Amino acid sequence: MQQKSELLNVWLSLSNIHTHLNEKLELALLQEYDLSLKEFYVLHFISNAEEKKLRLLQLQELVGLSQSAVSRLVVRMEAKDCGALERHTCEDDRRGIYTRITKLGENKYNKALQTYNQVLQTELEKDGFETQLEDLTKKLF
Template sequence: MNNELLDNWLSLSHIQMKINNKLEIAFQDKHNITLKEFYVLYHLLLADDKKLRLQDLPDLVGLSQSAVSRLVTRLEAKNCKGLERDVCEGDRRGVYTRLSARGEEEVRKCIDTFHQIYVSAASEQNIKQELQILIKKI
């Protein structure tokens, strides 16, 4: 039985998991946020007016609607007050979350941390070798 596609997929997932774990630890230690919280802040940084509808966030960060709602509530309550909620003027049912100035400052620091950790992890010999083998297969 030829399981090359499955083996390639598992190898790629393994590489991503190793790097995600390193990022998660670094974000917790340096910024007191999770990797998923960073993803929310980053997507808001990229958005027009630095705001998005809450219902758009689950697809962007890979969480359920209820998990995103809890995550946004945590980010609003944390000491940095990274997010602020807005009600949509045209549709009272629509709720937006907006990146605050403090949140923007924090996400920019997190981006620096991301770069440091990613470059360090990607250059680790075992990850580098696993990635090179995978690239040759593909």
């Protein structure tokens, strides 16, 4: 029984690390670019997709949000004050909707990516972080 409890504790510790990193990343992206972490991930996935476009269903699966949440997020990112995305109807399937990153969105993503990497690197280089992570992962295996 002790082993099961220890695995749970290790997993919770890893989850706390993940949550802490996400909070730091989100704060930096919101402060500098008015982008949530999910919005940043949307720009990332679309920017790296073939032809820089994805169907909303694909985006939903990649970002891990419900269909309605992805729809609302894309609408916000298409709005005139953001303008990072634009929607298009799929030519072979009129029910399908693609969202494509705009030049403005691409520029915003590239700048935000630098901040994202900088914040992540700073957090990963903090004293004891690597040792803590190594200890936790060893306990999992």
